[in-house]
Amino acid sequence: MSGLFFLVRLALLSAWNRRLTLSLIVISIALSTILLIGLERVRREVRQGFSQAVSGVDLVVGARGSQIQLILYAVFHLGGASNNMSWASAQNIAQLEEVSWTIPISMGDSHRGFPAVATDNNFFEHFKYRRDKSLKLAQGRPFKDIFEVVLGSEVAAKLGYRLNSSLVLRHGLAQVAPEHSDKPFTAVGILEPTGTAVDRSLYVNLESMEAIHVDWRGGAPIRGFSVPPELIRKFNLKPKSVTALLVGLKNRRRVFDLQSKIQNSPGEALTAALPGVALDQLYSLLGTGEKALTAVSILVTVTGLMGLIAAVMAGLGERRGELAILRSVGARPLDVMILLTLESLTLTLCGVAIGLAALFALIAAIGPILADRYGLIISLSVPSTREWLYMGAVVLSGFLAGLAPAIRAYFISLADGLTVST
């Protein structure tokens, strides 16, 4: 219909004529869009990063206990295990025919608040995150010997360590725990950022962990007994137990078989957890914070749309003459209403489009920095279904918000007619 086409043109020209005032509204809607879509994108990436904090690991095995707890300390190195599993059990599992590789994890010590994790070289070879990314060393090499430590990127950056820096581990995770000050470690490698718990951890081999504890009993040095580092190799440094075992299978489809096999084995009481499932459970616990963020961004959007209503309403006063002219040339009050609705719709569409473009520019600009510093990889991909839905919802809300001034314009033009009563 040519009439509607004309109203669209009129709405555009009218809006362009008041572009200075209206641009503020468009900006506020654009900011709302950036927040809403940007947050959604970050949320998606964080969730993906979270549930892919370990990938390629099919089972996490530890002493009998809660699966979520097991994941918390084995994957995120949070808290301590109440019980360890024996090294014998760990070796038995590694020998099983379904098993391709295992990564033992032994925890309990820390360095200035960052957990120290004892493992073996399988860790560098088999540990994967974000679907298929392997660990890479930014500098140096993996540990080969006792008293060698590989630092997570954040540990190195925050504490200012470089290759060959010397550091001592503290017994336990508390800041007041005694230090293993007689057996310092040397940094031999620094890992690249991964955006996972790896960045905030220190890695040593299992033998080092044994070595710093040979002269300890019950969480404290044995009084009057101290083994100097040079003599430590004379002791048996084979671990007696580990905290957890990350297991990779030859055939992933057998994961449930193996899980029940491990859990029901007649020997030691063990728990085997599927990391993906447990991580999803864990993430749903954290979902409340995510919902709060979404609620805030929705509120910001509503505020932006309130601004839209206010701006278009305020503009009506000075446009009464304009509306009266339209009425005089045969426009119905309904046409006036359509005109105003089109205007709000145009403003919202512009705001959303500009917001999306700005968001993409922003991601392009600071994406590499985020990935580098925080391991947070925000992709520059086309909007997801959910993002389209969000944008659609903003446009729809803009349309609905635009009805308020449009209805007011309807009644103004009905009352004013051809004469503007000022």
Next chain:
Amino acid sequence: MVEPVSRLTKLADNSFEGSKDQSTTSSEIDRPAAVKIDSLEFCFKRSDFYLKIEQFKIESGETVFVSGPSGCGKSTLLSLIAGILKPFKGEIVIDGQSLSPLSSGARDRLRGDKIGFIFQQFNLTPYLSVLDNALLSCRFSALRRKAARLAYGSERAAAEAILTRLGLDKGLFHRQASKLSVGQRQRVAAARALMGRPPLLIADEPTSALDADNRHSFLETLVRECSQAGAGLLFVSHDKSLAGLFHRTLTFESLNLWRPKS
């Protein structure tokens, strides 16, 4: 658009009053009156004002000057003729079409089709060009689009021809209306009102913002264009000095038969 029945009535009317109006309407004898009012009564809710008009008629091609002080109710009369307000008694007939049976939407369409307006101020849409302002009266009326195309080939050509006749330079056609002088604005408004040859033009104090020289030449042009287009002109102003240019002059007081009780 003109129904045969009303055409016949019109012819009968004309033959009845023929001798009186012969000088002005002889060439338009087959056209119905631009506007015809019969025993009209109107008042606003909660207002002392009352409007009562027994008989009022403007033939096609006739120019009529109605004078009256501001606030006397002229605007109300114009709103009634425009179909914005509805009388509670009596009848208004525009170009043979009675307003009373029409819905408000149909009255809006009739206004767009048959009446050209020139106001005192707020006459133009400020962000549209001169040409677009002139074309505005065709946007909501297929009838006027058709008439403009029939006479000039296209709506644009019609607008350009009328603007030129009203003394607007071609160089101004694409200028934004807000950048025109007051005199130029009123001419563009007149062009908009004349586009598509509506049978009735209503001018509400269109010259009060103009200086004396401009006022006179604008009026002359307007009256000439209306006569040539065969449109009736209802010109309302408080300034009686303009009356000389019109076929007929009357005061609003003589039109409104209602008198306040003193």
